Amino acid sequence: MKVIEHLNTNKGKTLFSFELIPPLKGESIQSIFDAMNPLMEFNPPFVDVTYHREEYVYKIREGGLLERKVTRKRPGTVGICAAIMNRYQVDAVPHIICGGFSKEETENALIDLSFLGIENVLALRGDAVKSEGSFIPEKDGHNYAVDLIGQIVDMNKGDYIDDDLPHPIPTNFCIGVAGYPEKHFEAPNLNSDMNALKAKVDAGAEYIVTQMFFDNAKYFEFVEKCREFGINVPIIPGLKPFTTKKQLSVLPRIFHIDIPDDLVTAVSACKDNKAVVEVGIEWAVQQSKELMKKDVPCLHYYTMGRSRATEKIAAQLF
């Protein structure tokens, strides 16, 4: 079933969903099941699986020469989606990114997903390669998420880029996109980021999932701003439970978000990360309760394979 159908048929009740990161190459699918099992009792109608692009690693060869190798440390998004749909009563939402894909490779990936009965994708531009400063599109790949959405919508109409196909069958994907309550870091200002978001929705995105935020006011202002811009699709808040002291500096650096004063004070006062986990749970529960009161369609937790904190949060809410 499509995410938008889940959101529409559950009017009035906030749904629970979460996001997984594929295990490192060499690990087994069991680590995914271990991360999911404790969360399945809260009946998530869908689960997101992130996509991780290639990275460059440098190996020292004889004579001290450096050899650059292209590697993917976390492959498996498509396989994991098929495995979890097969094992649990849940819809998988693979993340599809522009980076590292030509249009033909994107078409082939979407064909695989369609064959597997996967009806949902989150369409993203994707991050820059770790060792590169900024996002560089693939030769013959997409530049922005909006262009990727165009290709998916075309396929949903039976319009494949391979124009030699005699009777191409339309795919049937529900498309979600990312939204940034605190602005995407590359956008020159909030208005231009809002225009980019509006373009994604106008191109065919049916719902938005937000970047993590720790101050609900940011989400409420964002939703209001979206409505002013004529963006009328459901906006699912994304929440990340705080679990380590290091995240005080890591999260703002990676995700370009602010941590509210009270949370900084509470985390800083913790004597160890065990105490931080408790603070993180309490903060996320308070955020979730307030969001639920405002009838958000779904609460989406960035568990990234570490389910303990999210399990404790969900137990208090769902």
Ligand SMILES: NC(=O)C1=CN([C@@H]2O[C@H](COP(=O)(O)OP(=O)(O)OC[C@H]3O[C@@H](n4cnc5c(N)ncnc54)[C@H](O)[C@@H]3O)[C@@H](O)[C@H]2O)C=CC1
């Ligand atoms: N790998 C994953 O699973 C996930 C990745 N992300 C991350 O989200 C970030 C960006 O992805 P999206 O939001 O999908 O990208 P996007 O293509 O919607 O936007 C990227 C940036 O380009 C700007 N922009 C968009 N269209 C434009 C246009 N036509 N002209 C000029 N500027 C334009 C936006 O304002 C934004 O600053 C990445 O950092 C991505 O990796 C987010 C969620 C999950």
Ligand SMILES: Nc1nc(=O)c2c([nH]1)NC[C@@H]1CN(c3ccc(C(=O)N[C@@H](CCC(=O)O)C(=O)O)cc3)CN21
């Ligand atoms: N820019 C961006 N890229 C993403 O891949 C991404 C977003 N934003 N926002 C939404 C989700 C959330 N994602 C993630 C991905 C990884 C962690 C994670 O593992 N964080 C570690 C720190 C990572 C590090 O130290 O490199 C943590 O401790 O929380 C969290 C959320 C993936 N998604």
